[in-house]
Amino acid sequence: MVSIYGLKPNARVLDIGCGKGHLVYDLKQLLPEAEVRGFDVSRHGIGDAPAAIRENLFRYRAQDAYPWGDGYFDLVISLGCLHNLRIFELKTALSEIERVGKLKYVMLESYRNEQELFNLQCWALTAESFFDTAEWIWLYNHFGYTGDYEFIYFE
Numbered sequence: 643m644v645s646i647y648g649l650k651p652n653a654r655v656l657d658i659g660c661g662k663g664h665l666v667y668d669l670k671q672l673l674p675e676a677e678v679r680g681f682d683v684s685r686h687g688i689g690d691a692p693a694a695i696r697e698n699l700f701r702y703r704a705q706d707a708y709p710w711g712d713g714y715f716d717l718v719i720s721l722g723c724l725h726n727l728r729i730f731e732l733k734t735a736l737s738e739i740e741r742v743g744k745l746k747y748v749m750l751e752s753y754r755n756e757q758e759l760f761n762l763q764c765w766a767l768t769a770e771s772f773f774d775t776a777e778w779i780w781l782y783n784h785f786g787y788t789g790d791y792e793f794i795y796f797e
């Protein structure tokens with residue numbers, strides 16, 4: 643991620659739905675001078691984060707307006723989080739990611755057939771948005787998200 647996105651030592655990076663902050667921790671190891679922030683709706687997740695990075699994390703919801711100016715972050719990342727939002731919340735979250743990040747990367751669970759949809763429904767108990775790949779891409783375009791994206795599937 644550091645080399646793919648050309649992150650400089652003083653880069654600013656945000657991880658949305660950071661869970662226990664493992665990615666934030668790894669990025670701080672790689673870029674000790676960087677401003678690496680993460681937020682998650684779960685107090686429990688953040689509370690379990692490594693002590694070394696706990697001050698970089700805070701409790702917040704992906705679907706609320708973000709407290710940073712336009713283009714504040716060099717990179718905004720969100721891994722396996724946004725499917726927990728309803729469609730109108732996705733509009734806000736994707737618009738905010740687009741607004742605060744110069745570069746952005748979103749990874750989400752999706753499906754390509756009935757079996758993968760079933761498997762996803764069994765796994766993602768907190769999910770609100772079950773969209774197939776074409777639907778997610780349509781949503782990204784519709785909500786003006788221009789960043790990178792990838793999907794994972796439960797085969």
Ligand SMILES: C[S@@+](CC[C@H](N)C(=O)[O-])C[C@H]1O[C@@H](n2cnc3c(N)ncnc32)[C@H](O)[C@@H]1O
Nearest residue numbers: 659660661682683684687703704721722723726
């Ligand atoms: C599958 S975990 C992924 C955690 C982390 N990104 C990772 O890759 O290990 C999904 C995370 O999204 C968080 N989450 C769910 N709904 C959220 C919301 N509305 N706003 C922020 N975080 C949320 C959950 O608490 C959980 O930590």
